[in-house]
Amino acid sequence: xxxxxxxxxxxxxxxxxxxxxxxxxxxxxxxxxxxxxxxxxxxxxxxxxxxxxxxxxxxxxxxxxxxxxxxxxxxxxxxxxxxxxxxxxxxxxxxxxxxxxxxxxxxxxxxxxxxxxxxxxxxxxxxxxxxxxxxxxxxxxxxxxxxxxxxxxxxxxxxxxxxxxxxxxxxxxxxxxxxxxxxxxxxxxxxxxxxxxxxxxxxxxxxxxxxxxxxxxxxxxxxxxxxxxxxxxxxxxxxxxxxxxxxxxxxxxxxxxxxxxxxxxxxxxxxxxxxxxxxxxxxxxxxxxxxxxxxxxxxxxxxxxxxxxxxxxxxxxxxxx
Amino acid sequence: xxxxxxxxxxxxxxxxxxxxxxxxxxxxxxxxxxxxxxxxxxxxxxxxxxxxxxxxxxxxxxxxxxxxxxxxxxxxxxxxxxxxxxxxxxxxxxxxxxxxxxxxxxxxxxxxxxxxxxxxxxxxxxxxxxxxxxxxxxxxxxxxxxxxxxxxxxxxxxxxxxxxxxxxxxxxxxxxxxxxxxxxxxxxxxxxxxxxxxxxxxxxxxxxxxxxxxxxxxxxxxxxxxxxxxxxxxxxxxxxxxxxxxxxxxxxxxxxxxxxxxxxxxxxxxxxxxxxxxxxxxxxxxxxxxxxxxxxxxxxxxxxxxxxxxxxxxxxxxxxxxxxxxxx
Numbered sequence: 001x002x003x004x005x006x007x008x009x010x011x012x013x014x015x016x017x018x019x020x021x022x023x024x025x026x027x028x029x030x031x032x033x034x035x036x037x038x039x040x041x042x043x044x045x046x047x048x049x050x051x052x053x054x055x056x057x058x059x060x061x062x063x064x065x066x067x068x069x070x071x072x073x074x075x076x077x078x079x080x081x082x083x084x085x086x087x088x089x090x091x092x093x094x095x096x097x098x099x100x101x102x103x104x105x106x107x108x109x110x111x112x113x114x115x116x117x118x119x120x121x122x123x124x125x126x127x128x129x130x131x132x133x134x135x136x137x138x139x140x141x142x143x144x145x146x147x148x149x150x151x152x153x154x155x156x157x158x159x160x161x162x163x164x165x166x167x168x169x170x171x172x173x174x175x176x177x178x179x180x181x182x183x184x185x186x187x188x189x190x191x192x193x194x195x196x197x198x199x200x201x202x203x204x205x206x207x208x209x210x211x212x213x214x215x216x217x218x219x220x221x222x223x224x225x226x227x228x229x230x231x232x233x234x235x236x237x238x239x240x241x242x243x244x245x246x247x248x249x250x251x252x253x254x255x256x257x258x259x260x261x262x263x264x265x266x267x268x269x270x271x272x273x274x275x276x277x278x279x280x281x282x283x284x285x286x287x288x289x290x291x292x293x294x295x296x297x298x299x300x301x302x303x304x305x306x307x308x309x310x311x312x313x314x315x316x317x318x319x320x321x
Numbered sequence: 322x323x324x325x326x327x328x329x330x331x332x333x334x335x336x337x338x339x340x341x342x343x344x345x346x347x348x349x350x351x352x353x354x355x356x357x358x359x360x361x362x363x364x365x366x367x368x369x370x371x372x373x374x375x376x377x378x379x380x381x382x383x384x385x386x387x388x389x390x391x392x393x394x395x396x397x398x399x400x401x402x403x404x405x406x407x408x409x410x411x412x413x414x415x416x417x418x419x420x421x422x423x424x425x426x427x428x429x430x431x432x433x434x435x436x437x438x439x440x441x442x443x444x445x446x447x448x449x450x451x452x453x454x455x456x457x458x459x460x461x462x463x464x465x466x467x468x469x470x471x472x473x474x475x476x477x478x479x480x481x482x483x484x485x486x487x488x489x490x491x492x493x494x495x496x497x498x499x500x501x502x503x504x505x506x507x508x509x510x511x512x513x514x515x516x517x518x519x520x521x522x523x524x525x526x527x528x529x530x531x532x533x534x535x536x537x538x539x540x541x542x543x544x545x546x547x548x549x550x551x552x553x554x555x556x557x558x559x560x561x562x563x564x565x566x567x568x569x570x571x572x573x574x575x576x577x578x579x580x581x582x583x584x585x586x587x588x589x590x591x592x593x594x595x596x597x598x599x600x601x602x603x604x605x606x607x608x609x610x611x612x613x614x615x616x617x618x619x620x621x622x623x624x625x626x627x628x629x630x631x632x633x634x635x636x637x638x639x640x641x642x643x644x645x646x647x648x649x
Contacts, residue, residue: 035502060355076392296627
């Protein structure tokens with residue numbers, strides 16, 4: 001015991017990966033295959049966005065597959081190359097020491113390099129019905145799920161650029177897109193706002209709050225409140241972009257510079273402001289929220305971490321970021 | 322009714338198609354086909370000109386172990402077939418033709434193949450980079466199962482074994498050093514009497530007890546019945562040949578990004594790779610690049626696939642900005 005917490009083993013890991021979704025697990029896969037002593041600390045198979053996702057159809061080589069299955073398969077692959085996967089929750093970190101230290105419920109992990117892949121979570125408070133109907137009509141990603149709503153009516157909840165872009169994507173599939181903005185005006189760029197306003201399949205309803213998502217097996221309607229009163233709007237899908245997703249970075253306690261909304265900033269090799277500490281996946285600013293993109297980032301970060309650990313430091317990434 | 326045609330003695334050259342595609346994807350590997358999956362899924366009217374062997378590099382690899390999602394590994398040609406089938410399922414038209422020329426100075430862009438001419442509002446270029454081969458007997462037979470151009474992919478298989486690395490530049494030495502983590506011995510065969518690699522890499526290589534160097538020598542044949550058992554090398558100064566026993570051969574004599582068709586039309590770096598930004602945009606608006614053709618550093622299937630997905634999502638945004646061009 002040191003300072004009241006158990007040190008997990010006496011050894012130091014080469015690589016600690018925080019988060020075991022597509023980004024983190026792929027990073028661990030590449031770390032383990034490079035012969036790095038690697039541990040993945042993860043809260044559990046269905047803790048992350050991918051694990052909760054319904055069908056993922058656009059992961060190359062595998063779709064359609066449930067998000068939990070995809071994550072399970074990558075983790076099996078990681079374990080087969082000798083990385084440890086522990087179920088634990090990271091509480092805080094200390095990046096000022098060498099090796100770096102990661103405090104979790106079961107004790108302290110020490111590692112020479114760290115990859116943060118904690119993803120982003122929905123808002124703290126869900127709408128009534130939201131959680132129950134995730135994957136059954138409730139979605140946070142039109143690129144992923146729009147095709148399920150061919151010729152149906154859907155609601156988009158939000159008012160920012162992301163919400164508008166996603167609504168425009170949905171118009172290619174859905175017959176009707178109700179754009180429910182909590183504010184009187186859109187908080188989107190003028191070009192996007194113009195395009196949305198002019199689109200014949202889109203009906204914008206300003207100052208409209210969704211009180212509840214209704215449906216038994218699947219989404220059937222939303223209950224809305226607007227200046228005109230309360231009503232029920234029948235829709236087959238609800239796409240939610242309220243306040244964006246929250247990147248999971250609270251455990252960092254300001255040891256890394258954060259972008260707007262708490263997202264992490266990285267360089268072209270996915271390295272943060274602290275050398276040897278990398279970040280990948282949905283925890284990054286402006287992330288595309290696609291499993292294959294997250295996995296690609298995990299692979300790159302692990303290779304960059306390997307180079308960092310082996311002193312091949314002057315990485316000259318003509319990788320053109 | 323089925324229509325039968327005799328195979329033409331020369332490639333049939335079709336007249337230009339009237340149709341203008343929203344997107345033409347040039348290439349048939351993981352980057353190209355992932356782009357096609359995303360584009361097809363987004364209802365973008367897409368043509369993939371995949372080349373004679375759709376599926377790209379994985380089609381040449383016996384077992385792919387580092388593509389995430391396949392815990393038992395997957396047979397390379399099988400993975401390639403899955404990419405193609407998935408792209409077609411989402412509506413992309415995949416042609417096995419070869420691109421012979423492009424014109425990026427007019428809109429819609431023009432793409433010529435050995436058989437026809439096509440037009441599109443946007444392009445994604447994902448034709449890859451080809452590792453140079455030795456061109457010696459045994460190389461083709463064992464490629465992907467004993468002969469490799471990727472230590473990151475295959476190094477893990479050579480724990481406590483002996484491998485030969487061919488080449489003397491940075492890649493050869495860095496990957497040779499990487500292989501010492503697994504292999505019992507790494508024998509570097511180089512055609513000159515000194516390395517071209519950066520000094521620091523040379524110092525590390527010379528200090529590593531697992532590294533051995535065979536100078537002034539070229540590999541003439543890769544030996545083995547069912548598996549690689551060694552290489553026959555010839556000393557260029559003495560003319561003598563000898564055999565080095567080895568379980569694997571890693572070839573690092575350079576890589577050629579397939580960008581000859583784009584010289585003068587797109588910005589290329591000094592090594593000939595297409596210059597892209599974080600969103601896979603090239604120097605010409607509406608033209609994107611993905612995969613190894615713009616990545617001299619990482620060259621991994623999953624990384625290529627990720628850039629293909631990003632490029633397709635960018636195409637989607639680009640077409641939305643110019644809806645007058647867009648038929649979708």
